[in-house]
Amino acid sequence: xxxxxxxxxxxxxxxxxxxxxxxxxxxxxxxxxxxxxxxxxxxxxxxxxxxxxxxxxxxxxxxxxxxxxxxxxxxxxxxxxxxxxxxxxxxxxxxxxxxxxxxxxxxxxxxxxxxxxxxxxxxxxxxxxxxxxxxxxxxxxxxxxxxxxxxxxxxxxxxxxxxxxxxxxxxxxxxxxxxxxxxxxxxxxxxxxxxxxxxxxxxxxxxxxxxxxxxxxxxxxx
Numbered sequence: 018x019x020x021x022x023x024x025x026x027x028x029x030x031x032x033x034x035x036x037x038x039x040x041x042x043x044x045x046x047x048x049x050x051x052x053x054x055x056x057x058x059x060x061x062x063x064x065x066x067x068x069x070x071x072x073x074x075x076x077x078x079x080x081x082x083x084x085x086x087x088x089x090x091x092x093x094x095x096x097x098x099x100x101x102x103x104x105x106x107x108x109x110x111x112x113x114x115x116x117x118x119x120x121x122x123x124x125x126x127x128x129x130x131x132x133x134x135x136x137x138x139x140x141x142x143x144x145x146x147x148x149x150x151x152x153x154x155x156x157x158x159x160x161x162x163x164x165x166x167x168x169x170x171x172x173x174x175x176x177x178x179x180x181x182x183x184x185x186x187x188x189x190x191x192x193x194x195x196x197x198x199x200x201x202x203x204x205x206x207x208x209x210x211x212x213x214x215x216x217x218x219x220x221x222x223x224x225x226x227x228x229x230x231x232x233x234x235x236x237x238x239x
Contacts, residue, residue, distance in 0.1 A: 019061070024064070033087060036090060038090045045120070050116055055116075055141060056070050057073065067086070069225060070083045082226040084114070088225065089173075093114075098169050100122070102123055104125045106128065107160065108228050110134050111134055111141060112142055126151050128154075129157075157229060157231070161186070162185075167186055168188055173228070174195075174227065175225045176197065176228060187208075187210040192207060192209055199227050205220050
């Protein structure tokens with residue numbers, strides 16, 4: 018049987034700390050969470066590797082993947098989540114990212130378009146005793162205006178378009194983190210809202226699976 022506790026410690030020491038993640042709350046959260054329970058049982062042995070993990074077991078076709086631990090950690094770190102902050106976690110899958118964020122924030126809304134994944138996430142949070150996380154189901158591009166505005170929005174994947182609906186759900190001073198673009202030139206990007214303006218800047222190189230609904234419309238060619 019694999020020693021998941023040792024694998025988790027190696028993930029933190031080998032992937033998270035060397036990536037300039039210095040928030041001890043975030044490090045402690047990732048060191049404590051059993052990431053293996055958030056992936057298909059057949060993939061549990063891969064849970065702590067530096068990989069984007071498919072969230073459906075083969076042979077079910079799916080483009081949905083959990084972010085690499087280092088990429089997720091750096092994105093959360095960049096969002097600078099405070100203990101009173103409200104957070105929208107877009108594309109939450111089975112709930113791992115929301116579980117990492119929960120000890121850092123006041124409240125977390127995890128948005129997922131797949132009802133089965135939402136149920137799985139809810140069960141994981143219940144078993145872990147996380148009381149400040151809510152699971153909601155709907156189109157990822159629409160966000161969750163019912164609980165807006167948010168201090169922080171985390172987008173768990175790549176987008177080829179600027180998410181205007183998500184920008185509109187940020188508080189003044191709110192932060193949104195996503196991976197802009199697809200392929201090797203894509204970058205994790207941090208946006209901030211100031212009044213009605215939203216501006217963004219790249220923060221590090223990263224790539225991830227494109228989220229449903231976030232692809233650029235095909236250009237018409239004569």
